[in-house]
Amino acid sequence: MERAALLERLTSRRAPIVWRTATVREIVPETVQGRTIVLVVPGWPGHRAGQHVDVRLTAEDGYQAQRSYSIASAPESPELSLTVVVFEDGEVSPYLVEELQVGDEFEVRGPVGGYFTWRVQDGGPLLLVAGGSGLVPLMAMLRHHAAQKSDIPARLLVSARSIDDVLYREELASLAGHDGVEVTFTLTREQPEGWTGASRRVDVEMLRAIGLSPTDHPKIFVCGPTAFVESVADRLVELGHDPASVHAERFGPTGE
Amino acid sequence: MPPITRGFHGRRRRDIDPARIPPGQYVVEDFPVLSAGPTPRTPLEQWSFSVGGAVDAPSSWGWEDLLALPAETFTVDIHCVTKWSKLDTSWTGVSVDTLLDGVGTQTGYVSAWCDGGYTTNLPLADLTGGRAWVVYRFNGLPLHPEHGGPVRLLVPHLYFWKSAKWVRGLTLTATDEPGFWEAAGYHNRGDPWKEQRYWND
Numbered sequence: 353m354e355r356a357a358l359l360e361r362l363t364s365r366r367a368p369i370v371w372r373t374a375t376v377r378e379i380v381p382e383t384v385q386g387r388t389i390v391l392v393v394p395g396w397p398g399h400r401a402g403q404h405v406d407v408r409l410t411a412e413d414g415y416q417a418q419r420s421y422s423i424a425s426a427p428e429s430p431e432l433s434l435t436v437v438v439f440e441d442g443e444v445s446p447y448l449v450e451e452l453q454v455g456d457e458f459e460v461r462g463p464v465g466g467y468f469t470w471r472v473q474d475g476g477p478l479l480l481v482a483g484g485s486g487l488v489p490l491m492a493m494l495r496h497h498a499a500q501k502s503d504i505p506a507r508l509l510v511s512a513r514s515i516d517d518v519l520y521r522e523e524l525a526s527l528a529g530h531d532g533v534e535v536t537f538t539l540t541r542e543q544p545e546g547w548t549g550a551s552r553r554v555d556v557e558m559l560r561a562i563g564l565s566p567t568d569h570p571k572i573f574v575c576g577p578t579a580f581v582e583s584v585a586d587r588l589v590e591l592g593h594d595p596a597s598v599h600a601e602r603f604g605p606t607g608e
Numbered sequence: 609m610p611p612i613t614r615g616f617h618g619r620r621r622r623d624i625d626p627a628r629i630p631p632g633q634y635v636v637e638d639f640p641v642l643s644a645g646p647t648p649r650t651p652l653e654q655w656s657f658s659v660g661g662a663v664d665a666p667s668s669w670g671w672e673d674l675l676a677l678p679a680e681t682f683t684v685d686i687h688c689v690t691k692w693s694k695l696d697t698s699w700t701g702v703s704v705d706t707l708l709d710g711v712g713t714q715t716g717y718v719s720a721w722c723d724g725g726y727t728t729n730l731p732l733a734d735l736t737g738g739r740a741w742v743v744y745r746f747n748g749l750p751l752h753p754e755h756g757g758p759v760r761l762l763v764p765h766l767y768f769w770k771s772a773k774w775v776r777g778l779t780l781t782a783t784d785e786p787g788f789w790e791a792a793g794y795h796n797r798g799d800p801w802k803e804q805r806y807w808n809d
Contacts, residue, residue, distance in 0.1 A: 369793070369806040373611050406691075406805075408632075409613040416610070417618050418632045418691050443619045443634065457611040464806065466792030467644050578641045582754060585646035595646045596725060602641050 367397035371408065371459045377431060379454060382519045386437035386485060387449055388424055391460065393432050399423055399463035401470055401492035402573065402599075405434065408459040409444060419444045422488040422575075422601075423463065426495035427471075432460070435519060437485040468573065468601045472497065476504035476571060477532075479564045481554065481584050483511045483576020487519050489601065490573055494527055505532040507562045507570075511554050511580065514542035536562060554580070556587050566592040575601040624695070628685060630800035633693040640692055641754045644788070648723035648774050649753055657707075657742065657759065661719075661779035664712030674759070677702045680741065684764040686771070687800040699762055701743030704735045707778070717781045720761050723774040728787035729796070730763065730770055732780070739765055742775060767798035767805070 378390035399405075404422045425433035436448045470478065470493045478497070480490040487510055497506055512518045518537065528535040538550035538558060550558055564570040572593060574584045581602045589595050624635055652671045660666040669677070681700040687693045716732045734740065740763045744751050751757030756773025763770045769789050790796050795804035803809060 368808040370808075371610070408610065409616045409618070410610045411616050411618050412612055415618045415620060416632070417616075417634065420690055447613075447616050451615045453614075456614050458613045458616075459610055461806075464793065467788075578754070582641070582647060589646050595648070598646050600643065600645050602643070 369461050369464065371461045372396065373457055374432070374460045376452060376454050376456045379452070382435060383437070383517055385449065385517075386435060386519060388433050388435045389448060389452065390425075391432045391434065393460060396432055397463070399427055399432075400466075401427060401496040402468045402489045403463035403465045403492075404489070405432070405460045405462035406464060407434070407444065407448075408461075409447065410458070417444050420464070423492055424488050424495075426492055426499045428496065428499035435485065435488045435491075437519075468575070468599050470496070470571060470573065472500045472502045472504060474571065476506065477564055477568055478504060478506040479562065479570040479572045480506065480508040481511075481559075481572070481574045481576075481588075482508065483554075483580035483584070484513070484517065485519065486574075486576030486580070486601070486603070489575055491520055491523075493573065494524075494533065497533065498527060498531070501531070503532045505564070506534070507564055508533070508535045509538070509554065509558065509562055510535065511538050511540060511576070514539055515544050515547075534562075554584050554587065556591060559584070559587055559591055566594065569594075570597065572598045573601075574598060576603070578602040628695060629693055630687050631803045632805075633687055633691055633800065636692040636694055639694060639755065640688065640690070642688065642690060642769075643724075643773060644726070645724055647753050650723050650758075650774070650776075652758060655758060656776070658777035659707055659711050659780075660777065662713055662715045662782050663780050665710060667707070667711055669707075671758070674702060674742070674744070677706055681745075682741075684762075686764050686768050689767040689769055689794065689798065689800075689805050693800075698747050699741065699743040700745035700748075701741040701759070701762065703738060704740040704742065704761075704778070705738060707742065708736065711780075713780045715780050715782050717784045719779045719781050719785050719787060720770075720772045720775050721777050721779060722772050723776055726772055726774070726788050727785075728761075728770050728772045729781075729785050729790055730766070731784075731797070734763060734766060734770075734797075735778070739763065765799070767795075767800050769794065770798055 374391040374393045380388040421434045424435040658668040761772045761775040
């Protein structure tokens with residue numbers, strides 16, 4: 353690793369990662385199964401797009417449960433937003449999506465993760481590939497891109513089961529086509545009438561059609577379920593992208 | 609006192625001895641995958657495992673050499689810093705004691721290095737005394753590339769990022785050199801029973 357990058361990583365960890373009380377200021381429905389939770393966190397040290405937080409819930413009898421969630425808001429946002437999609441059989445996500453109300457409190461600590469991050473000064477172009485709720489940390493990057501009025505080319509490919517499963521639909525529509533941002537969707541299970549976009553799983557052809565080739569040296573971020581990320585990362589390497597340029601974040605089981 | 613989260617009751621696992629679960633962890637039945645980049649795939653005929661750095665006698669083993677070393681099959685619990693724990697996982701591999709036998713060193717630090725560029729640092733003491741292995745079988749089957757195959761390090765008494773996937777060697781170092789996640793804000797040692805997740809824990 354270059355010395356400057358290492359030094360930066362070492363100094364960026366100076367803010368201690370401690371539990372802080374978060375209060376729910378607002379809840380924004382996103383999809384049937386997902387919502388954005390807007391939090392006020394006194395003392396929050398700030399974050400980089402792509403990072404996540406640990407969430408800790410405490411029941412009345414003292415029982416606690418911890419999980420990690422990606423940060424959806426841009427570093428420039430005064431509040432900290434998490435977007436949570438229900439995991440079937442989950443212990444924490446059903447509470448956060450179905451039960452949590454404005455004014456409720458829980459604890460967060462972070463930001464966590466110094467690798468799957470992007471700032472405008474890191475440069476581009478940006479190639480972002482999202483599977484389902486893997487869009488959340490990539491959205492933080494696009495929001496940061498917009499807040500900085502950057503014109504760094506950014507291509508986002510979103511794979512979702514149906515149009516109703518796509519998070520931040522309206523905001524993505526408003527970002528697309530400006531300041532170098534282009535957004536492409538593929539809907540793998542169900543397509544609305546008249547859909548002219550892709551309707552298959554992400555493949556080499558689709559990644560090629562996005563238009564950033566290995567010679568553009570894009571900074572690549574892939575986030576989604578394990579099988580999705582495994583497949584997309586393999587296809588990107590097949591296309592000739594440098595494996596070291598492919599930042600991956602996987603969640604969920606392997607299906608094995 | 610942490611704030612009570614109104615309406616949260618949680619779901620306790622009555623079927624699991626709580627003494628087996630480190631603080632802040634929850635038990636999963638599947639086997640989640642966490643890695644920072646694409647899964648590397650090195651052909652076995654090009655694969656080797658080395659012990660080098662500050663040692664008197666560096667060593668290296670090819671794939672067949674490794675399989676010829678005395679193997680152990682054992683069952684342990686594993687704990688990932690992202691909160692999941694998986695109980696009773698069965699592995700087959702070679703004890704790090706066996707690999708370090710006769711190399712001779714004066715230092716107390718190790719950097720494990722891997723295909724794909726990943727590194728993680730450990731005190732030598734955490735790799736010796738029958739507590740660490742390089743493993744190539746999981747639940748009786750060859751270790752899948754997603755889970756670090758052909759060979760990963762296994763140090764089950766520390767958080768699982770120390771159990772480096774796709775491991776290719778151990779470098780004994782004169783000083784403690786933070787690895788990939790250790791330089792990115794994670795704890796230098798990572799003892800799950802002390803909940804050493806991040807650098808200041």
